[in-house]
Amino acid sequence: AAEGGSAQAAAQPAGSGSAYETLLVSTEDDITTIKMNRPTKYNAITTEMYSEIIRALEQAAKDQSVLTVFTGAGDYYCSGNDLTNFTRIPEGGIQQMARDGGELLRKYIKAYIDFPKPLVAVVNGPAVGVSVTVLGLFDLVYATERATFHTPFSLLGQSPEGCSSYTFPKMMGVAKASEVLLFNQKLTAAQACQQGLVTEVFPDSSFQAEVWTRLKAYAKLPPNSLALSKQLIRSVERQKLHEVNDAEVERLVERWLSDECMNAVMGFFQSKAKL
């Protein structure tokens, strides 16, 4: 399949050096592609990967590309927050871990809110947790029919982030958003498209070819017109999004320290250990 500006999963892209441990970042045809590159872990986001994505977004914001594309290596898009993040307890104890995790998440989401160019998700497979919620901050979301969208926050005693407590009810109405954000309903690609989370769904066999053909054409449009139009749309709600991000992170830090969450995360590792 023609993958255009995206690098192959196994290879280091030309010209990017080895700036990132967890990502493949490359620029081609006026498109900067950020590919999550932990395919054996379903691209689960470690603390390091959060930091690297923030850095990659800062770079992409400044480079000469017209579009920035987000995608995943392998068959998964992203399995969300890597739960091993909860097992690295710093000297300050779990309170410190929760505060640090909250501050990192806040900066991570902030990088999406403030991104100044059109941001495109090429959802190449299942997406979970924060990789789903943050899609509400993208400008275009293309998905293979194999993609699913799952945010099992309450199963883990947690609460929504990525501004989804604002963007999801806004796009799909509270009656649909609550079943997704509170009650763990997994959306198919078609359902996610009908609810407005996904721009368009493609057959898996032609997904990469069709999407990259379209993106290469989009990248030839007047770049200032695109960036300024995107910023115009974002400016209407940028302040609201920052407020929501702050409130969500505050709530989530409390959640991480709650019995409900600790028991659920411990249960996860115990059931994994039994396998």
Add this chain to the structure above:
Amino acid sequence: AAEGGSAQAAAQPAGSGSAYETLLVSTEDDITTIKMNRPTKYNAITTEMYSEIIRALEQAAKDQSVLTVFTGAGDYYCSGNDLTNFTRIPEGGIQQMARDGGELLRKYIKAYIDFPKPLVAVVNGPAVGVSVTVLGLFDLVYATERATFHTPFSLLGQSPEGCSSYTFPKMMGVAKASEVLLFNQKLTAAQACQQGLVTEVFPDSSFQAEVWTRLKAYAKLPPNSLALSKQLIRSVERQKLHEVNDAEVERLVERWLSDECMNAVMGFFQSKAKL
């Protein structure tokens, strides 16, 4: 059909005593069910029922249940505001009646805005007027295929309430919301689901069984995670909802005293008297 925590229409539920004249309220399987219980009047909401629902919501907010469910006894969900409310003129005359009615409605809607746990509507049949508009303040809305959704405000010379002047355009866009709120278009269950007012529609034959199976499973999720996530979603627009409620009630009190409304309500009773 398995009705789970919901009481039978004709029977007083165990443990609830006779606290309510117009409702059946019971708690089972961590679910508190508030069932409107005037089936011979299609569960039309009298002044007394408004007050009892406010009280039932206050109780449910404080009890140990995880979910609160709203439903109707009989084949109807709710036929809306009981128009006989307009025929009980107090000493202060119709101005006083309009002011009192406005204040009661304001408190009624406020109870939904401020409700702290997931609130679920089990729409067991046709819904009219304020029982439709207030659905925009629920977290989940399940409907039998027999349900319809009708808000004939302008036919009665009135104007929208229940925060629907905000929630309906937000969920379905102004072009769809106006036909419902201004021009009396009755939605089928399928249409209401497509417009985001309803979470999911079920065949009538399996409606109660399917819905209650799902709700009992939901009620086993971590309760604090659910309540705090719901509050997070609500907090984004709580202040706005209170402002909208106040503005809608102010407008409606004016409407109730208008010739358009008085003539329409008189016409309703005259046509009823001829039957």
Add this chain to the structure above:
Amino acid sequence: AAEGGSAQAAAQPAGSGSAYETLLVSTEDDITTIKMNRPTKYNAITTEMYSEIIRALEQAAKDQSVLTVFTGAGDYYCSGNDLTNFTRIPEGGIQQMARDGGELLRKYIKAYIDFPKPLVAVVNGPAVGVSVTVLGLFDLVYATERATFHTPFSLLGQSPEGCSSYTFPKMMGVAKASEVLLFNQKLTAAQACQQGLVTEVFPDSSFQAEVWTRLKAYAKLPPNSLALSKQLIRSVERQKLHEVNDAEVERLVERWLSDECMNAVMGFFQSKAKL
């Protein structure tokens, strides 16, 4: 086809005199119809037509009609901003032209935001540019199946107006709105209806008959109830809409003076000259 209150394209409607050069305006059955009347130019909006529409809306706001309807003469609804507007350079040069154009556009959109009665678009054919974006400010939008909706802003180096940077993401979600507003995706009538921009789509053969039958019935509803209910819905976001309008116009004036836009507009006229 029964066209109700709408005048025939070629004839001057009875009682309207010759108040307008570019419009046919008439009132019948409590409906004031504003028909764009440059069918040989696909109803492209000249500077004069912008001013005349503002005036027609001011008149309709004050007259005794219940509904105001917008439609186009001929097979097109409206091809948007007439690009010859860019070729009439005033003494102050192109800076002056951009400022004047911006101020006219700001007043034009303001007239829609502040319109006090239900406003209905009868989209009789393809719609382009500002005639599409402003539909987000209508209360009802009926479309023939022949209608299409196209906003090729970035092709012309421009940016969205008509409050669409707010109304389109609100009604369809950012993931769908960006493809329309940034990437020039043309919507069919069915797609526009699914995205909430259009209330309902009709077969072309019965379009006028069905729509006008419905509108004549709507115009018999209590007029104050309709107007006040519409104003209630609008009041929730009126201030926001004015802010968005101002921000969009400011951005667009900058765009008109940019190389990207000037090159694109010149390209348009050059390709036209070659035909």
